[in-house]
Amino acid sequence: MxxxxxxxxxxxxxxxxxxxxxxxxxxxxxxxxxxxxxxxxxxxxxxxxxxxxxxxxxxxxxxxxxxxxxxxxxxxxxxxxxxxxxxxxxxxxxxxxxxxxxxxxxxxxxxxxxxxxxxxxxxxxxxxxxxxxxxxxxxxxxxxxxxxxxxxxxxxxxxxxxxxxxxxxxxxxxxxxxxxxxxxxxxxxxxxxxxxxxxxxxxxxxxxxxxxxSFMDILCVGEETERRYIGEVLDANDLIRILHGPTAIGISNAPIPKKSTSFMGRLLGDGGKSKHFSESKTQIERAHNVLHQALAELSIDCELRENGHIIYDAQHVLGLFSGPEHEATEEIVEMMDNTLAERVPGAGRRKGTYPGRTSDTISFTVIISNLGRGAAMNRVETFYNDALKMMNQVQHSRKGRARRWEAASKTAAGLPDL
Ligand SMILES: Nc1nc2c(ncn2[C@@H]2O[C@H](COP(=O)(O)OP(=O)(O)OP(=O)(O)O)[C@@H](O)[C@H]2O)c(=O)[nH]1
Ligand SMILES: [Mg+2]
The missing domain is CATH 3.40.50.1440 (Tubulin/FtsZ, GTPase domain)
Structure with a gap:
């Protein structure tokens, strides 16, 4: 974009x-x-x-x-x-x-x-x-x-x-x-x-x-022209379609352990063609944590607590996974989609992957758009209320000061002018 x-x-x-x-x-x-x-x-x-x-x-x-x-x-x-x-x-x-x-x-x-x-x-x-x-x-x-x-x-x-x-x-x-x-x-x-x-x-x-x-990957992903960096694409139009009203953006990333290239590693593994199930599990868990961190690090708090659950009330949510090619798996995309569906119930979802641009970190970018009820709306309302109160207070104090000076001037009226 x-x-x-x-x-x-x-x-x-x-x-x-x-x-x-x-x-x-x-x-x-x-x-x-x-x-x-x-x-x-x-x-x-x-x-x-x-x-x-x-x-x-x-x-x-x-x-x-x-x-x-x-x-x-x-x-x-x-x-x-x-x-x-x-x-x-x-x-x-x-x-x-x-x-x-x-x-x-x-x-x-x-x-x-x-x-x-x-x-x-x-x-x-x-x-x-x-x-x-x-x-x-x-x-x-x-x-x-x-x-x-x-x-x-x-x-x-x-x-x-x-x-x-x-x-x-x-x-x-x-x-x-x-x-x-x-x-x-x-x-x-x-x-x-x-x-x-x-x-x-x-x-x-x-x-x-x-x-x-926090805008880096989301701006880059649709502009890639090299095949090896193109995954499930999110282009400018995907973004334009979901961006409306009050919006929050968040990104989080985490390092991933380097793939073993030692002789023993290769001997024990099978050259990286298929993974041991525990490796996939760790991969998903790691990604899951990073995704939750991205939600925690949104540019403004906008969550809503309902029946003991933290959810988000919004019209759209977008998730972009970025990481080495071997990390951008079907399971991770599915986990991202399921998590966002659960956390932003009823929202229209867009998802994308951006493989190959990093070799040692994975990251998620999350955009939640057209926010409704929740912490962001409360924050904005609080600004409106507090500003109104303060404006009234400032005006009240100003009038009070003016009145007191008037009274002081009246006392001075009895003095001779120089
Ligand atoms: N994130 C961030 N916030 C800033 C920065 N500079 C100022 N702020 C915040 O913005 C408020 C307003 O400051 P400025 O942006 O300098 O204000 P301005 O728009 O230049 O307006 P005036 O100087 O009042 O004419 C500050 O009180 C801070 O809360 C910055 O570089 N980054
Ligand atoms: Mg200024």
């Missing part, structure tokens, strides 16, 4: 930048392009960063810092490239005013005709990305006849008590999930990626890499 990727705001642009890093790795190691552009074009051809603060754009390592790929808005008015200062209404307004600049840059330099879909990425807690993402999604949807997906990155838990972060997050979710033309919205919870006691700053690079990496 070939994408055009647009990062909005600092976090969104950083993640888009990490997508380019992934694209470069994939091009170098697999000779596959996951973004638009012709064979000789730079890998970054189809990737853009939109921002208000010039400072945010200097941190990019892979998206070219030239006008044709980094789009700086608000350069001519009161914002003067300073950012939205956490006011996402300003981010939205700047994207509306800069619409023709965004559109002409992407149209002239993004080779959009070659894209299967467009992905617009933003964090929700700030001003620029959070405000502009909905505007950019609609702009691109109206201008190009392509699926347009949004990726919204939700704040860390320690931001839940910050009114600006909460109100920005809630209004961004409302704009994109309820009032935009996005075909699907990937929800990514920053908090799910926090490990141990790492500082947030150090976390960003790692989180961004993990986010981009």
């Amino acid at each position: 070939k994408l055009v990727v647009v990062g909005a705001g600092q976090g969104g642009s950083n993640i888009a930048d990490e997508f380019v890093a992934l694209g470069k790795w994939v091009w170098k190691n697999r000779h596959i392009r996951i973004f638009t552009g012709e064979e000789g074009d730079p890998v970054s051809q189809g990737v853009f960063a939109v921002n208000l603060g010039a400072g945010d754009l200097y941190g990019l390592n892979h998206i070219p810092q030239t006008e044709d790929h980094t789009i700086l808005l608000g350069t001519t008015d009161e914002f003067r490239g300073r950012g939205a200062g956490k006011v996402n209404a300003d981010g939205a307004e700047q994207a509306r005013r800069g619409a023709s600049k965004i559109l002409s840059t992407i149209r002239d330099h993004g080779n959009v005709a070659k894209a299967d879909a467009i992905l617009v990425i933003a964090t929700t807690a700030g001003g620029t990305g959070s405000g502009s993402v909905g505007v950019i999604v609609d702009l691109l949807k109206e201008s190009f006849q392509k699926p347009v997906y949004a990726m919204l990155v939700l704040p860390f838990e320690n931001q839940y008590n910050d009114p600006d972060s909460m109100v920005n997050t809630a209004t961004c979710l409302k704009r994109v999930m309820e009032n935009s033309q996005a075909d699907a919205v990937f929800l990514v919870d920053n908090q799910k990626f926090v490990r141990g006691n790492q500082t947030m700053g150090a976390n960003y690079a790692k989180i961004n890499r993990q986010i981009a990496d």
